[in-house]
Amino acid sequence: MSTNTTAVDLGQDREAAGEPLLQVENLKMHFPIYAGILRRQVGTIKAVDGISFDIRRGETLGLVGESGCGKTTAGRVILRLYDATGGRVVLDGVDIPSLSGEELRRIRPRMQMVFQDPHASLNPRMTVGSIISEPLDEHRQLSKRERRERVEELLGAVGLDPRFTNRYPHEFSGGQRQRIGIARALALNPDFIICDEPIAALDVSIQAQVINLLEDLQQQFGLTYLFISHDLSMIRHIADRVAVMYLGKIAELAPRDDLYGTPKHPYTQALLSAVPIPNPEIELARERILLQGDLPSPANPPDGCNFCTRCPVATDICHVEDPAWREIESGRYVACHHAV
Amino acid sequence: MQANIETGPGILDVIDLKTVFATREGHVHAVNGVSFYLKEGEVLGIVGESGSGKSVTMMSLLKLLPSPPAEITDGRVIFDGQDLLTLAPNELLGVRGRKIGFIFQDPMTSLNPVFTVGYQLIEPLRKHLGLSKAQARQRAGELLDLVGIPSAADRLKDFPHQFSGGMRQRVMIAIALSCDPKLLIADEPTTALDVTIQAQILELVRELRHKLGMGIIWITHDLGVVAGIADRVMVMYCGLVVEHGAVKDLYNSPKHPYTRALLESLPSLDSNRAERLNSISGQPPSLEAEPSSCPFAPRCPYVFDRCRVENPVIRAFNGGSEDRQVSHDVACWWDVDLGAPRHVD
Numbered sequence: 001m002s003t004n005t006t007a008v009d010l011g012q013d014r015e016a017a018g019e020p021l022l023q024v025e026n027l028k029m030h031f032p033i034y035a036g037i038l039r040r041q042v043g044t045i046k047a048v049d050g051i052s053f054d055i056r057r058g059e060t061l062g063l064v065g066e067s068g069c070g071k072t073t074a075g076r077v078i079l080r081l082y083d084a085t086g087g088r089v090v091l092d093g094v095d096i097p098s099l100s101g102e103e104l105r106r107i108r109p110r111m112q113m114v115f116q117d118p119h120a121s122l123n124p125r126m127t128v129g130s131i132i133s134e135p136l137d138e139h140r141q142l143s144k145r146e147r148r149e150r151v152e153e154l155l156g157a158v159g160l161d162p163r164f165t166n167r168y169p170h171e172f173s174g175g176q177r178q179r180i181g182i183a184r185a186l187a188l189n190p191d192f193i194i195c196d197e198p199i200a201a202l203d204v205s206i207q208a209q210v211i212n213l214l215e216d217l218q219q220q221f222g223l224t225y226l227f228i229s230h231d232l233s234m235i236r237h238i239a240d241r242v243a244v245m246y247l248g249k250i251a252e253l254a255p256r257d258d259l260y261g262t263p264k265h266p267y268t269q270a271l272l273s274a275v276p277i278p279n280p281e282i283e284l285a286r287e288r289i290l291l292q293g294d295l296p297s298p299a300n301p302p303d304g305c306n307f308c309t310r311c312p313v314a315t316d317i318c319h320v321e322d323p324a325w326r327e328i329e330s331g332r333y334v335a336c337h338h339a340v
Numbered sequence: 341m342q343a344n345i346e347t348g349p350g351i352l353d354v355i356d357l358k359t360v361f362a363t364r365e366g367h368v369h370a371v372n373g374v375s376f377y378l379k380e381g382e383v384l385g386i387v388g389e390s391g392s393g394k395s396v397t398m399m400s401l402l403k404l405l406p407s408p409p410a411e412i413t414d415g416r417v418i419f420d421g422q423d424l425l426t427l428a429p430n431e432l433l434g435v436r437g438r439k440i441g442f443i444f445q446d447p448m449t450s451l452n453p454v455f456t457v458g459y460q461l462i463e464p465l466r467k468h469l470g471l472s473k474a475q476a477r478q479r480a481g482e483l484l485d486l487v488g489i490p491s492a493a494d495r496l497k498d499f500p501h502q503f504s505g506g507m508r509q510r511v512m513i514a515i516a517l518s519c520d521p522k523l524l525i526a527d528e529p530t531t532a533l534d535v536t537i538q539a540q541i542l543e544l545v546r547e548l549r550h551k552l553g554m555g556i557i558w559i560t561h562d563l564g565v566v567a568g569i570a571d572r573v574m575v576m577y578c579g580l581v582v583e584h585g586a587v588k589d590l591y592n593s594p595k596h597p598y599t600r601a602l603l604e605s606l607p608s609l610d611s612n613r614a615e616r617l618n619s620i621s622g623q624p625p626s627l628e629a630e631p632s633s634c635p636f637a638p639r640c641p642y643v644f645d646r647c648r649v650e651n652p653v654i655r656a657f658n659g660g661s662e663d664r665q666v667s668h669d670v671a672c673w674w675d676v677d678l679g680a681p682r683h684v685d
Contacts (some may be wrong), residue, residue, distance in 0.1 A: 066534035173623050204561060208605040208619035215616070230534065232659040237607035238615060260609070274539035275609055276564030280587045282610065283568035290543055291536045294504040 019093075020054035021192060021224050022078070023210070027087035029070075029077045033299060045299045047073040049248035052217035052325065054128065055192075060218070060225040062239030062256070064232055064271070068295055070248040071228045072116075075194045078226070079111055080104065109139045109188035116197040118177035122169040128155075128180055129165035135187045154183040157220075157338050159213060179213065186217065194226045199234065211238060232275050236260050241331075244268045247306040248298055250325070252339075254332040262279055264328065264339040267307050305337065350379035351522055351555050352401075357415035357434075358630075359393075359400045359579075362408055369627045370396040372579040373414070375654075378523065383549065383556045385570030385587070387563060389603075391624055393579035394559045395445075398525050402436050419523070434679035438468040441516030445528040447508035457484075457511050458496030461518060468519045483514040488544060494611040506537035513544070517552065527559045542569055564604060567591055572666055575599050578624060578635035579653055593655055593677075595670040597640045634673070642674040644681065 018069055019174040029048040032041045047070045052129040055061045077084045089096040115121035132151045136142055142150065152162035158179040169177055178198060185193050193281045194296055195214065211234065217223060228233050235242055236256060243253040244267065263269045270289040277283055278300050291310045294300055302309050308318040315338070323335045359371040371393045378384050382603040388394045399405045401417050401424060417424040420439060424432065436442070444450040454459060461480040467470050471479060477496065484492035487510040500508055509529060516524055526545075530538040546569065549556060560566055566573055566587070573590045575583040575598065594600045604618040620637040625631075634640070637647040654671040675682040 066536060066614070076393075175623065204563075204602060205389060205605055205620040206623065208617040211607075211617055212619055232535070233607045233609045237608060237613060270536060272609070274535040276538075276562060276568050277589065277609055278563040278567045278603060278606055279610075280567045280591050283564075288539060288543070290539055294506055294537065295534075 010310070021057045022055040022090055022226075023088070023090040023092075024054070024078060025052050026079060026245055027074070027089060028085040029073050030085040038154050043299050046248045046301060047298055048077060049301075051243075051245070051248075051250050052087075053243055053250065053253055055224055055226060057191075057224055058218070058222055059240040060227050060238055062242040063226060063228045063244035063245060064230060064235050065246055066230060066271075066295060067247045068296070068298065071230075071245050074245070075113070076227060079113055079194060081113075105139075109135070109153040110190050110275055111169050111192045112185035112188065114181050114185050114188040114193060114195045114198045117201050118174055119201070121181055122177055124169055127166050127168055128172075131169070131180060132183050132187055135184065139183035139188055150187070154186055157186065157217065158183045173206075174202050175209055178202060178210050182210075182213065183219070186221070189221070190223070192224045192226070194228065196228045197229075197230070200229070200231070207234070215237070223229060232272060244271065245297065247301055249309065249335060250305055250333075251336070252332075252334050254334075258329075258332055263335045264332065265307075265336050266311050266313050266338075270312070275280070305335075307336075350377045351419065352378040352557075353416075353418040354397075354401065354419070355400045355416045357397060357400060357417065358413045359396050359405070359410060360413050366628055369630045370410075370579050371400060372627075372630050374576070374579070374581055376435060376574055376584070378555045378557060378580065380522075380555055381549070381553045382572065383558055383570045385566035385573045386559045386562065387566055387577060388576035389561055389624065391578075391627075393575040394576050395527050396579075396631050397576075398442075398527055398557065398559060401456060401525070402440060402442070404430060404436075404442075406556065413474065414559045422459065434468070436517075437464045437521075438519045439522050441519070441521035441524045442510050443516045443524070443526040443529045444537070445511075446532050447505055447512055448532065450512060453500055456497050456499055457503070458498075461485060461496070461511070461515055464515065464518050479518070482515075483518055486517070486548070487511070487514045488540075489514075506533055506540060509533060509537075509541060510544070513541075513548075514661065519547070520552070521554060523555045523557070525559075528561070528586040529558075530565065531560065531562070538565070545569065563591075563606065563683070575602075578627060578631060580631065580635065580651075580671065581669075582636065584654065589668045591668070595638075595676060596672050597642050597676065598636050600676065601639075601641075634671075641676075644674065646673045646681065 027048055028050055029047050030044040033043040033045060034040065035042045041209060051074060063071050063074065076082050078089050084097045091111060094338050099107065129151050132154055133147050136147055136150060151165055155162045155164060160176060160179050200209050202210060218225060225236055239256055242252045242259045246267050251267045252259065259268065263272055270291045273289045289312060293310050296309055304320045305318045305323050308314045317337050324336045325333060325335045327333050328339060355375050357371055357374045361368040362371055374397050386394045400412050403655050412425060424435065458480055461483060462476040465476040465479055480496055481493040484495060487508060489495055500657050503511060533541065555665055558569060570587050573585065573587050574581050575596065577598050583590065583599045594603055601620045605620060607617060620639050623639065625635055631651050634647040634651055635647055637643045652671045653674050654669045656667040673682055
């Protein structure tokens with residue numbers, strides 16, 4: 001417990017110094033491909049290929065991209081559910097990839113995750129009470145009564161009836177299950193939560209409930225979120241800053257209103273123009289940028305800019321040189337040769 | 341029998357369709373009296389959340405649901421002067437794929453992985469249209485070309501796993517279009533796809549629709565997609581049609597509290613960002629029995645006494661814009677514009 005308090009004190013010092021809660025620098029996650037009888041490595045899938053960003057305390061960073069762009073992998077590497085191939089992840093001054101065994105275990109309570117599929121991420125043979133109290137058993141020494149009180153408190157916080165403790169996940173609807181997943185993530189008072197497509201499996205009318213809950217909890221507990229989603233309109237609602245990923249790299253990172261107002265990267269522009277808007281008049285009048293073709297394979301990304309095969313404004317340089325990650329205005333980063 | 345069937349305004353007329361699933365836990369009333377029509381060359385969007393009965397309705401039209409457990413207990417489906425529900429199984433085979441094309445939701449599972457794409461395209465052409473092998477192969481190549489697959493003729497011998505998700509959905513569309521159907525039913529055809537790929541498919545369908553002039557029923561849960569593609573929209577909830585109207589009417593002035601709430605719960609991409617999303621509290625009721633009161637009543641902000649005892653029938657809403665050729669129908673006892681109960685008996 002004493003190590004914990006010092007960590008918190010240190011955190012407050014850093015907070016005062018205006019340092020971000022999480023710093024990600026040139027993070028890479030490459031998965032080897034094995035083939036043949038001898039299972040020799042024949043290539044690598046560059047799922048995450050050098051991404052960098054900061055997340056400030058109390059803010060929500062949205063990470064958007066299409067399926068296969070590496071956004072979920074990025075989230076998992078940050079929490080060290082995978083061991084990174086390279087790069088740094090610094091949570092409150094602690095470099096996560098370099099931690100070993102017990103040190104890593106000690107920092108785990110500070111960072112948690114809410115998973116995409118509420119049907120797959122809860123063990124069907126455990127009661128809701130034991131699902132939520134499992135992290136408490138692992139990381140806190142609580143008496144039986146304290147533990148029960150904490151579980152009931154958490155259920156209340158996510159808007160479920162505390163009497164549900166002894167029920168099983170199958171007795172709940174999708175939205176309620178996602179609330180259970182959120183309660184589990186909150187159990188250890190984390191600072192930082194990665195929400196990996198938490199609403200993708202839910203119906204429209206339930207999505208809004210869960211998003212409102214996440215926002216309330218952020219206010220209440222001062223949480224910092226990395227919100228991973230493919231839903232651009234939801235990201236616009238929840239995020240303070242937004243990073244757009246494409247094929248393992250971040251194409252553009254900007255404050256929300258700037259990104260949606262004046263997108264700089266041609267991929268961001270195309271992505272925004274492809275989102276259907278529930279208004280027939282706008283839909284009719286809208287000009288769309290249609291991208292040709294599909295996402296290239298991350299095992300065999302194109303030379304130069306990874307977007308050059310589908311980019312409507314690509315020129316010769318784009319096929320040769322990988323664009324640098326540059327800050328074109330204060331706080332706005334773009335990886336494109338042509339962005340101004 | 342056949343002579344008595346009145347022909348509606350369009351190519352498809354569905355009247356009071358009801359489908360019930362008999363499960364071990366009891367009956368599930370998935371579709372509770374759905375009526376609609378489709379005119380030639382028109383796109384009808386059907387919107388609803390999961391469990392609202394939109395897919396079951398469409399599967400029932402062609403008797404694609406295994407029976408048991410599914411049973412169509414009532415209703416008529418008039419297509420091309422025939423009631424599809426009374427057709428013998430082998431007669432139905434001549435309608436499925438030939439006159440009515442079907443695109444299923446998941447392009448990953450709806451193609452057979454052990455046959456080439458060419459084989460799967462050629463099969464209906466040979467069977468329904470009686471083309472020779474060579475003719476069918478040529479037509480299959482043209483179809484793949486039509487849906488925008490590059491070097492189409494060479495790709496006929498590829499297997500589904502050699503195509504990406506968007507490309508597979510194009511293949512599904514090509515198969516559905518192969519026999520020049522009069523009606524195309526698309527069940528969440530873009531839900532499993534990314535937005536940029538979805539935009540490509542939507543563009544393709546807009547184009548094909550004008551080229552081929554068939555009627556399309558487009559099922560989705562995405563109100564944005566419907567706004568961009570449909571002429572008319574039908575909103576379903578608990579196996580019932582709660583609102584129907586021309587796309588502009590329905591989006592500009594939704595009359596059913598459920599439609600309103602759905603539209604309000606969406607975060608917007610273009611207008612001001614709301615501080616908080618309007619959510620619909622609660623969740624849809626289970627469908628153990630046919631609804632006897634309004635199924636939306638427990639979640640409805642405008643609920644009053646009548647809603648809890650009597651299920652509103654869908655009826656044309658009186659008043660509205662002057663150029664309206666399509667009636668705007670709503671199943672609700674409350675008039676949201678007036679802020680008072682609707683004057684109906």
